[in-house]
Amino acid sequence: MYTLTGVSKTFRARSRARGMVTAVQQLDLSIADGEWLAVQGRTGSGKSTLLQLLGGMDRPSTGSVVLDGHDLSAMTESQLTELRATRVGFVFQAFNLIPTLSAIENVEAALVPLATPAIQRRERAAAALAAVGLADRAGHLPSELSGGQQQRVGIARALVKEPSVLLADEPTGNLDIDTRDEILSLIEQVSTANKLTLVLVTHDSAVAAHAERVAVMHDGRLTIDPTDTPID
Numbered sequence: 001m002y003t004l005t006g007v008s009k010t011f012r013a014r015s016r017a018r019g020m021v022t023a024v025q026q027l028d029l030s031i032a033d034g035e036w037l038a039v040q041g042r043t044g045s046g047k048s049t050l051l052q053l054l055g056g057m058d059r060p061s062t063g064s065v066v067l068d069g070h071d072l073s074a075m076t077e078s079q080l081t082e083l084r085a086t087r088v089g090f091v092f093q094a095f096n097l098i099p100t101l102s103a104i105e106n107v108e109a110a111l112v113p114l115a116t117p118a119i120q121r122r123e124r125a126a127a128a129l130a131a132v133g134l135a136d137r138a139g140h141l142p143s144e145l146s147g148g149q150q151q152r153v154g155i156a157r158a159l160v161k162e163p164s165v166l167l168a169d170e171p172t173g174n175l176d177i178d179t180r181d182e183i184l185s186l187i188e189q190v191s192t193a194n195k196l197t198l199v200l201v202t203h204d205s206a207v208a209a210h211a212e213r214v215a216v217m218h219d220g221r222l223t224i225d226p227t228d229t230p231i232d
């Protein structure tokens, strides 16, 4: 599980006159194993920064981010790289696939940092693509796939690492409503099947309504409704 204590993140603004920007302020948060937490909030409220801190892509300026007893803020760069490669899957709004690689090669790419032998890489990537219903599109380039199919590849790329945490930043933001619902139910299904902790950033209240808990960011501060209960 995650325990965040007194987490703040400040950035130096590009223009000197603007000084520092506080993206996340004094945030305390616990996320249980297997929980499905949605994070909502206006643009610029700090949602993506929070996700980056949870994923070890960035370090807090103050406070601690502890995952299963390990303080991410105290880890070395190589420990964080290993954490990202093994424990945490990421899904992005713009899919972030490599355009010159086929679907299966995009999924395999997630295993390169682990030095997984090529045969195993191919087998695991094929299984991950099958798990998202895309076995028959393995050889297609991203440009030959619909938005929903590209996001399925993105989900397979996150799952192939066999992570314990899935972090999704507006994963349905580029999709029409029907495809949004398909992708959301796929994310829910794979998260349940693999007992993943799911933290999903969304502007969309219809998406957030599926979560067990909804947290709202406002100017870097987080509010959670303690009365929130799971919605079936």
Ligand SMILES: Nc1ncnc2c1ncn2[C@@H]1O[C@H](COP(=O)(O)OP(=O)(O)OP(=O)(O)O)[C@@H](O)[C@H]1O
Pocket (backbone or CB within 6 Å): 011, 012, 013, 014, 021, 022, 023, 041, 042, 043, 044, 045, 046, 047, 048, 049, 050
């Ligand atoms: N690397 C950075 N350097 C400087 N400022 C940053 C950096 N990353 C984020 N910020 C600032 O921190 C604040 C929070 O940004 P963040 O991207 O976390 O918001 P967000 O809620 O995810 O927004 P959106 O919904 O538009 O993606 C913003 O004011 C942003 O400009």
